[in-house]
Amino acid sequence: MVMGGYVVKNEDQGLTPARIGQILEALALDGQHYADNVYDQARYARIHKLARILGGLPEDAPLLSExxxxxxxxxxxxxxINGDAILLIQRKDTEKWALPGGAVEVGERPSRAVIREVEEETGIHMKPDNVVGVFDNWMDRRVVSHHLYHIVIRGHKIGGTIKPQPEEILAAGWFTMDQLPPADAFHPGHYERVLKALRGVIGYVD
Known part of the structure; x- marks a missing residue:
């Protein structure tokens, strides 16, 4: 369903006011973080207060971020997966190859998050099939600003054509095992994830 240009997800239907308040609080906190002027900051701050009222939270309840x-x-x-090939993106920030993906939003199921992220970054529509594994970014042996668990979800293409998102993605394409870029051309941790996905691994945990 589309309302005012926003696509309402199926899981948004029938939410309780408390759950809606939690989701709006998370969106408002993100908005306050990324807003680049004082007017938008003030608007998101007001949405944040209203979200806490809607969610029935007392004023002294901790923020989600706290x-x-x-x-x-x-x-x-x-x-x-498309035939014997896997979809890869070349990130704009590092110029390294990786699987498409991103953060799971508050109130969003992982299966819906991966569909959204893949479509946003590449234009490809996918259907999730199974979980390749759960990967810990601290195992990448690099200094990172935050601790993150990556859920790698294998699926297959059901539609769309490749159209890289220009703000974050330099290129995207399909690669068979023999066509993969060299290991050092991948964003940390992603070469191992790609190999496991192509080899049919299910349920790996770091």
Whole structure:
């Protein structure tokens, strides 16, 4: 369903006011973080207050960003298979190859998150099939600003054509095992994930 240009997800239907308040609070916190002027900052701050009222939270309840203990973030990577090839993107920030993916939003199922991220970044529509594994970015042996668990979800192409998202993606394409870029051309951790996805691994956990 489309409302005012926003696509309402199926899982948004029938949500309780408390759950809607939690989702709006998370969106408002993101908005306050990324807003580049004081007017938008003020608007998101007001939405944040209204979200807490809607969710029935007392004023002294901790913000989502303040809830402790501090735990890792969760992201999804889409291992989209088309025949014997896998979909890869070349990131604009590092110029390295990787699986398409991103953060799971509050109130969003991982299966929906990976569909959204793959479509946003590449224009390809996928259907999730199974979980390749859960990967810990601390295992990449690099200094990172946050601790993140990547859920790599294998699926297959059901439609769309490749159209890289220009703000974040330099290129995207289909690669068979023999056509993969060299290991050092991949964003940290992604070469291993791609190999496991192409080899049919299911349920790996770091």
């Amino acid at each position: 809830i402790t203990p501090v735990t890792p973030k969760v992201g999804v990577d889409g291992a989209v």
